[in-house]
Amino acid sequence: MQTTALxxxxxxxxxxxxxxxxxxxxxxxxxxxxxxFLAEWRWVRSNDEHWYRLVRFFEKLFIVNFAAGVATGIxxxxxxxxxxxxxSQAAGPFFGQVLGYETITAFMYEAGFxxxxxxxxxxxxxxxxLFATFNVALxxxxxxxxxxxxxxxxxxxxxxxxxxxxxxxxDWGAALLNPDVLFGFPHMxxxxxxxxxxxxxxxxxxxxxxxxxxxxxxRALKPSILALAVVAPLQVYLGDGLGRVVADDQAxxxxxxxxxxxxxxxxxxxxTSWQVIGWPNAAGDDFAWxxxxxxxxxxxxxxxxxxKVTGLDxxxxxxxxxxxxxxxxxxxMVAAGGALVLLGFWGAWLALRGRLSAERVSRHRWFLRxxxxxxxxxxxxxxxxxxxxxxxxxxxxxxxLMRTEDGVSHMSVxxxxxxxxxxxxxETVVWASVWYFLAKVxxxxxxxxxxxxxxxxxxxGELEAPSHDPDALPSYIRPI
Amino acid sequence: MNGLTxxxxxxxxxxxxxxxxxxxxxxxxxxxxxxxxxxxxxxRSEHERGAIMSAMAGTWDANETWLIVAGGVxxxxxxxxxxxxxxxxxxxxxxxxxxxxxxxxxLEFRHLAEARWQRFSDIAFGVSSLTTAFFGGMAVGAVLQGxxxxxxxxxxxxxxxxxxxFISPFSLWTGVAAVVAVTLSGVLFIRARFEKAEPxxxxxxxxxxxxxxxxLAAVVITLAASVELFPWAAQKWLGPDAALWxxxxxxxxxxxxQMRRAVAHDRDLAAILWLNLGVAIMAAAMMxxxxxxxxxxxxxxxxxxxxxxxxxxxTLTMGGFFPIMLMYNSYQLxxxxxxxxxxxxxx
Numbered sequence: 081m082q083t084t085a086l087x088x089x090x091x092x093x094x095x096x097x098x099x100x101x102x103x104x105x106x107x108x109x110x111x112x113x114x115x116x117f118l119a120e121w122r123w124v125r126s127n128d129e130h131w132y133r134l135v136r137f138f139e140k141l142f143i144v145n146f147a148a149g150v151a152t153g154i155x156x157x158x159x160x161x162x163x164x165x166x167x168s169q170a171a172g173p174f175f176g177q178v179l180g181y182e183t184i185t186a187f188m189y190e191a192g193f194x195x196x197x198x199x200x201x202x203x204x205x206x207x208x209x210l211f212a213t214f215n216v217a218l219x220x221x222x223x224x225x226x227x228x229x230x231x232x233x234x235x236x237x238x239x240x241x242x243x244x245x246x247x248x249x250x251d252w253g254a255a256l257l258n259p260d261v262l263f264g265f266p267h268m269x270x271x272x273x274x275x276x277x278x279x280x281x282x283x284x285x286x287x288x289x290x291x292x293x294x295x296x297x298x299r300a301l302k303p304s305i306l307a308l309a310v311v312a313p314l315q316v317y318l319g320d321g322l323g324r325v326v327a328d329d330q331a332x333x334x335x336x337x338x339x340x341x342x343x344x345x346x347x348x349x350x351x352t353s354w355q356v357i358g359w360p361n362a363a364g365d366d367f368a369w370x371x372x373x374x375x376x377x378x379x380x381x382x383x384x385x386x387x388k389v390t391g392l393d394x395x396x397x398x399x400x401x402x403x404x405x406x407x408x409x410x411x412x413m414v415a416a417g418g419a420l421v422l423l424g425f426w427g428a429w430l431a432l433r434g435r436l437s438a439e440r441v442s443r444h445r446w447f448l449r450x451x452x453x454x455x456x457x458x459x460x461x462x463x464x465x466x467x468x469x470x471x472x473x474x475x476x477x478x479x480x481l482m483r484t485e486d487g488v489s490h491m492s493v494x495x496x497x498x499x500x501x502x503x504x505x506x507e508t509v510v511w512a513s514v515w516y517f518l519a520k521v522x523x524x525x526x527x528x529x530x531x532x533x534x535x536x537x538x539x540x541g542e543l544e545a546p547s548h549d550p551d552a553l554p555s556y557i558r559p560i
Numbered sequence: 561m562n563g564l565t566x567x568x569x570x571x572x573x574x575x576x577x578x579x580x581x582x583x584x585x586x587x588x589x590x591x592x593x594x595x596x597x598x599x600x601x602x603x604r605s606e607h608e609r610g611a612i613m614s615a616m617a618g619t620w621d622a623n624e625t626w627l628i629v630a631g632g633v634x635x636x637x638x639x640x641x642x643x644x645x646x647x648x649x650x651x652x653x654x655x656x657x658x659x660x661x662x663x664x665x666x667l668e669f670r671h672l673a674e675a676r677w678q679r680f681s682d683i684a685f686g687v688s689s690l691t692t693a694f695f696g697g698m699a700v701g702a703v704l705q706g707x708x709x710x711x712x713x714x715x716x717x718x719x720x721x722x723x724x725x726f727i728s729p730f731s732l733w734t735g736v737a738a739v740v741a742v743t744l745s746g747v748l749f750i751r752a753r754f755e756k757a758e759p760x761x762x763x764x765x766x767x768x769x770x771x772x773x774x775x776l777a778a779v780v781i782t783l784a785a786s787v788e789l790f791p792w793a794a795q796k797w798l799g800p801d802a803a804l805w806x807x808x809x810x811x812x813x814x815x816x817x818q819m820r821r822a823v824a825h826d827r828d829l830a831a832i833l834w835l836n837l838g839v840a841i842m843a844a845a846m847m848x849x850x851x852x853x854x855x856x857x858x859x860x861x862x863x864x865x866x867x868x869x870x871x872x873x874x875t876l877t878m879g880g881f882f883p884i885m886l887m888y889n890s891y892q893l894x895x896x897x898x899x900x901x902x903x904x905x906x907x
Contacts, residue, residue: 144669150621151664155657157631161646162653168646169716172639173868180636181873183628184881191625192888199618245715246640249868489647495723499654506661513665517672 090496091163091488096470097500100463101507102156105149105514107462110224110269111276112142113217117210119300124210129532130299136201137526138280138300141518143198148514152507157183163499167477167487170246171234174255178230186223190216202533209533221269228268232261235469236329237478247478259329263322270315271465274420275458277304277311281427282455283522285448288441293526298438305427305436305451312421319417320380326472327381330479331390333472336401337410338377341366343391350388352378357411360403365393401474409464409471416461423454564862564869571874572865575637576854578882582630584843588745588836589623589889595746597663597689598739599764600682608760609682613667615753620667622889624660629885636873641854641864644719648707651723652695659692690739697738701731704790704850706857730785737778741839744768744775748835752828755899768823776816779842792856796849808845812838 116135123131157179160168168176196204196212204212239255240247249255281304284297327334334340339355354377358370378387392400426447430436435444442448473479477487491499564572593616600612616623635642646653666685670678705728709717750764786793797805815838822831854861 144672147664147668150624151661151668154624154628154660157628157635158646158653158657161635161642162650165643165647166716166718167643168635169640169643169718172635172643173866176635176637176639176642176866177868177873180632183632183636184876187628187632188625188881188885191622192885195618195622195888489650490718490720491647491650491723495650499650502654502658506658510661510665513669517669520672 084493085485087491087493087496088485088488090493090500091491092474092484094496094499094503095159095163096467098152098155098159098503098507099466099470101503101511102149102152103462103466104459104511105145105152106220106224107268107272107275107458108145108279109142109149110217110220110272111274112138112145112279113213113220114273115276115280115304116142117213117217120210120213124206130296132532133296133526133528134300138283139198140521141283144514144517144521146194148510151510155503163489163491164477164487165489167482170242170482170487171478172246174233174240174247174249175230178226178233178256182223182226182230186219186226190219190223193219205535206533224269224272225265228265229256229258229261231469232264233258234478235264235333235473236260236325237481242481247481259325260322263318263325267315267318267322267465270311270318271458271462274308274311274315275462277308278420278451278454278458280304281308282452285451286522287525289445289448289452291442293528294442295438296526296528298436298441301441301451302431302436305424306431308420309424309428312417312424316417316421319414324381327389330472332392332395332399332401333406333479334381335390335392335395336403336472337406337468338381338389339367339370339403339407340377340389340391341393343388343394350378350386351391352376352386352389354380355407358407364403399475401472406468406472409467413461413464413468416457416464420454420457423450426450564865564867568865568867568869569862571869572637572861574874575633575865575869576861579630579633579637580843580847582626582633584840585889586623586626586630587843588839589626589893590620591693591742592745592749592832593620593623594689594693595742595744596749597686597746598693598743599746599750599767601686601690603760603763605760606679606682608758609685610670610678611754611760612750613670613685615750617667619893621664625885625889637866637869638854638859638861638864639866640716641859644709644717644859645703645707645855647723648719648721649699649702649726652699652702652726656692656695656699659688659690659695662688663692693739693742694735697741698726698731698735700738701734702726702728703855704734704786705730706855709858730789733785734782737782740771740774740778744771745832745835747771748823748828748832751823752832753899756826772816772820779812790856792853793849805845808841811841815841 116139119131119138120135122128123135160175160179193212193215197209197216200209200212233255236259237247237255238258239251239253240249242248280300284301284304287297288294288301323334326337339358339360340351342351345351352375353372355367356371356373358367358372360366361368375385377389378384381387381389392403427436430444430447434440475483475485477484596612596616600609603609603612631642662684666681666688670681670685673681702725707719707725708721710720711717747764747767751761751768754761754764787797788794815834819831819834819838822828822834850856852860852862854864
């Protein structure tokens with residue numbers, strides 16, 4: 081059976097869709113788990129009920145998000161084999177093993193503690209519960225590490241040789257610590273924290289703006305914004321570092337995301353200009369129009385005034401990635417990252433002057449509105465960042481070693497289209513449900529009435545007798 | 561693909577046991593959840609349907625974890641099998657996965673939804689349980705039939721036979737048989753999880769007998785079809801060791817009889833355990849029958865194994881994480897063992 085170019089393109093779309101619809105959930109799981117741990121830790125230390133109410137409220141949102149992550153995540157593990165069978169076979173000795181580590185040291189680990197975290201309130205001691213939350217945070221972080229390690233290896237495949245049709249690992253250390261992961265993993269991890277900080281701040285700002293539970297949510301807003309003032313600039317630094325790794329190891333990818341068509345200007349001098357925006361010409365070998373800043377590209381990528389940056393015209397035509405989507409995705413990601421830095425500084429400036437106190441925070445309505453809007457920016461950034469990363473690697477599935485068309489399963493156009501249609505339907509429903517139910521839980525607001533969970537001292541497996549009171553909440557219902 | 565050292569061959573064999581063990585645990589644990597979902601299609605009261613979902617709310621995702629574990633072991637240790645079997649099984653896997661997504665959403669968000677959506681999501685829950693069981697069973701049947709591989713020197717043999725080759729009378733039959741089998745498991749689960757006076761438990765009790773005989777017939781037909789279709793099965797079962805193999809049905813019959821006695825005396829947990837024992841014996845016998853193949857006629861466990869398998873990672877997994885996961889999963893099932901009433905659905 082012949083794999084047509086259209087079928088290859090569709091199977092790329094197939095994978096792009098399921099990964100784009102999955103990456104919406106894990107960053108919040110990772111970041112929010114860490115924030116829940118910090119808040120719960122403060123509750124256990126200070127015995128201050130505010131922190132307990134905040135933890136219980138944000139945990140409800142965490143659960144809705146987590147369920148969607150599981151629903152869309154099971155597919156991911158199967159999809160490598162289904163859509164990219166030959167790639168999975170060839171890369172399996174390294175890539176499959178790393179994903180296997182992820183399953184065992186992160187997924188199973190997380191599954192082991194998430195139930196205790198959700199259902200354990202009042203049944204286990206407070207410290208034991210805090211320990212469960214800590215382990216959920218740690219295991220989800222480990223999960224991100226393995227996934228990013230596997231993906232980074234596809235960008236900078238070190239430590240392997242291609243022999244007998246598959247990648248044989250000759251140096252595990254080099255493969256695991258490939259050049260891309262050293263910035264790629266911290267960049268993604270920090271993105272997860274940034275997203276969770278913005279999410280927490282946005283939800284809190286919404287309540288404060290409406291004048292509900294101001295004293296409670298001010299406690300969540302202020303540290304989130306202060307942390308953002310540190311995390312957002314750090315993320316810019318890491319992004320720059322990752323950009324230089326790409327410049328060193330993936331010249332074609334860098335040229336595509338920067339729309340850098342020519343290494344040299346027509347007069348023979350080095351083309352140093354950074355394209356702010358532009359639109360490619362019909363032939364796709366230059367911009368039809370663009371706005372450019374001279375020397376900026378050389379400064380960003382080489383940290384010198386006139387440094388040479390390889391342009392697309394130095395890359396063989398069959399090895400050039402598409403330009404338009406990465407170029408604009410990159411700019412949107414950078415703009416969103418910059419906006420979050422500004423928001424963090426704005427919040428820090430207000431906090432320094434005492435304006436974020438419970439008495440005064442409600443007056444800064446434009447700041448609160450901006451914070452709510454900023455809740456969406458990290459989601460857009462994460463999407464754009466991944467689109468840059470994955471599209472710029474094309475036409476390779478393992479950069480420089482295995483082409484996408486050689487790694488894809490032999491599917492017909494019909495099969496690839498059926499997959500896409502099915503997942504578009506099912507995962508859109510998941511997405512819509514998550515937004516609907518997150519909004520519903522937020523509207524319902526925090527539960528301030530129920531008694532604070534005390535230290536439980538249950539023996540293993542002991543449950544209270546089934547209640548016959550029709551209003552009683554059975555203990556195995558997820559606490560919403 | 562056979563350049564394994566002797567120690568690697570032993571490790572590969574052990575990984576194969578671990579893989580099948582994970583699949584078996586998944587079938588036993590999630591099978592009951594799927595069967596209860598299928599049963600819920602025949603439950604009229606919406607509170608009772610909600611109670612079925614509440615009864616598995618605390619455990620369903622831990623049960624499905626074993627499928628993820630099986631997938632991880634397959635990709636990590638048998639990547640050549642993973643990358644060729646899954647394209648072959650694309651359609652049934654996609655349909656089963658869509659079923660799992662639908663089940664997860666219906667289960668997790670039911671208590672947040674408005675009443676009119678609950679009715680819709682209840683149907684979605686039942687139908688998705690049915691499709692997941694059916695296409696999961698079809699995938700197993702298709703795997704037993706094997707599939708052709710490419711034979712290009714210098715490349716890993718892969719699958720190019722198209723997405724529809726998995727359909728055969730046998731795989732259609734194993735889909736039906738899987739639905740029957742998980743329904744039996746689900747009915748026993750309902751019996752065990754609901755208070756004895758509940759109408760839903762009486763409905764499940766009324767089903768037990770007929771669904772048991774259906775499952776028995778399904779097993780016998782599957783065995784007869786296997787003897788007829790698969791030389792590798794007939795040769796072992798009817799070969800010189802036939803007397804030894806005959807012990808297997810004896811053991812299964814013993815477990816089945818014990819299960820029925822437990823059912824008759826309302827010892828519901830014991831009934832589930834006897835059923836699980838019977839299934840485990842059949843699964844072990846099937847593994848012994850298929851050995852050394854992982855996929856009959858297609859990949860042996862050694863030809864499909866990654867040349868990077870190592871004792872180190874195996875020990876880490878089996879010595880560290882598997883036991884913890886087993887302990888945790890058992891603890892969770894134990895915590896959520898109490899009988900419930902239909903009142904559970906009010907929330």
